[in-house]
Amino acid sequence: MIEFKNVSKVYPNGTYGLKDVSVKIEQGEFVFVLGSSGAGKSTFLKLIMHEETPTSGEITVNDFKVSSMKQKEVPLLRRSMGIVFQDFRLIPNMNVYDNVAFALRVTGTPTRELRKRVPFVLDLVGLVDKAKNMPTELSGGEQQRVALARALVNKPSLIIADEPTGNIDPELSMEIVDMLDSINKVGTTILMVTHEHELIRRYENRIITIENGTILSDRPDWRSV
Template sequence: MIEFKNVSKVYPNGTYGLKDVNVRIDDGEFVFVLGASGAGKSTFLKLIMHEEKVTSGELVVNGFSLAGLKQREVPKLRRSMGIVFQDFRLIPSMNVYDNVAFALRVTDTPYREIRKRVPFVLDLVGLIHKAKNMPNELSGGEQQRVALARALVNKPALIIADEPTGNIDPEMSMEIVDMLDSINKVGTTILMVTHEHELIRRYDHRVITIEGGSILSDRPDWRDAR
């Protein structure tokens, strides 16, 4: 569960990233966060990931109260979420298998568990046959699927997808969102940031629109957000 209660974020130069935001996202929801560049979407995500700190108000994510979160608790918070970025962020010197396994190795997951979970998630995203390939041998869509596998491998309660379709073609964009939709159907909360109105027309999911650091609208699905 994610809950913003009167949350504002003010940067050192006085610019507001968010202004008095109140939003609740329940476990198991699929939510699109829509907005133009500079609307406040990135700030919204950075606060959830605890990359930025709340200036005022209260923010709770997966049972953690972030306003007073101690530094030693930050790794626990981040293990409860998987993150998919627009620019993939794969390690170029590692093959597909090791890029996914890396997310488990940094949390000291036993070798036997890594050997079981990595092939499982690679098969889930349709890339088991590419396990030994290097990132530069993959298409953009395949690289994004590796990034999705890496986000999934820790069995997170929440997946944050930050413009995951921004660097891939429209057909692959639909495939990525279809995968996220399937993952959501088994109980994982999905929070996907996008500016692509056409993309979300296909899906009957909640749409939160941010403009000027404020919540412009919060609708059950795209048909009500137009």
């Protein structure tokens, strides 16, 4: 669950990232966040991940009081979420298996569990046969699927997908969103930031539109936009 109560973020130069935002996303929802460049989408995500702290207001994510949490609690918050970036952010000198396994190793997961979990998520994203390949040997769509597998491997209750289709072609974009949709159907909350209005028309999901740091609209699906 994600909840913002009257949240504002003002940067040192006086620019507002968000202005008095109140919104609630329930566990198990799939929500698209729309907005143009500079609208406030990145600030919204950074506040959820505790990369930024609010100037005012309260934020709760997965039962963590993010707006007032101690720094030592931040790793626990981030282990409860998986993050998929537009630019993949794969480790170039690690193969596919090790890129996914890295997310488990940094949390001290036992080797026995790691050897079960990594092949399982690679199978989910259709990349078992690419486990030994390096990132440079993969297409853009395959690299994004590795990034998705890495986000899934810790069994997060929340996945944040930040423009995950921005660097791949339209057909592969649908493939990635279909995968996210399937993951959502087993109870994982999905928060996907995008500017692609056409992409979301295949899905009957809630759409939050951010403009000038405020919630311009919060609609149950694209037909009401």
